[in-house]
Amino acid sequence: MIMIRAIVRPEKTNTILAELNSAGFPAVTKMDVVGRGKQRGVRVGEVVYDEIPKELLMLVVRDEDVEDVISIVTRYAKTGEKGAFGDGKIFVSPVEEAYTISSGAKGL
Numbered sequence: 001m002i003m004i005r006a007i008v009r010p011e012k013t014n015t016i017l018a019e020l021n022s023a024g025f026p027a028v029t030k031m032d033v034v035g036r037g038k039q040r041g042v043r044v045g046e047v048v049y050d051e052i053p054k055e056l057l058m059l060v061v062r063d064e065d066v067e068d069v070i071s072i073v074t075r076y077a078k079t080g081e082k083g084a085f086g087d088g089k090i091f092v093s094p095v096e097e098a099y100t101i102s103s104g105a106k107g108l
Contacts, residue, residue, distance in 0.1 A: 001095040001108060002066050006057045007033065008077040008088040013055045016076045023072055025065070029058040039085045052086065060095050060108060 008016060010032075017028060034051040041050030061069055070090055077088050099106055 001060050001098060002063055003058065003060050003093045003095045004066065004069050004073075005091040005093070006073045006077065006088060007035070007054050007090075008057065008073070009079070009086065010053055010055050012077045012079075012088075013057070016057065016073055019072050019076050020059070020069065023068060025059060025061065025069060025072075027059060031056045031058075037085060037089070042086075054088065060098060062108070066092060 006016075013030065017030070020026070020028060033054050033056045035054060036050045036052055041048050042052060043049075057073070059069065070092070073090055079087050097106065098108060
């Protein structure tokens, strides 16, 4: 099992979630987050915004589904603006075990 965490622009979230659902990945945790990337925020005139609103999408998938999920998130999170920063990041981590709380069942 693999956990995928994608930090994306808020305006892209609904499209990404719809595409993941259509592709058979309905189980997603979504959180509002703020942060900044390598560019250290956004400067507008004299003002620097270093807490940019984003959405964090988390899902756990089978190892063989990782590339499909990454492909969907990348395709639908990208703004297409040349040289644009702030489209987001995807982090991939192994998951050793998962349990369903209500039943105690192990696995996805």
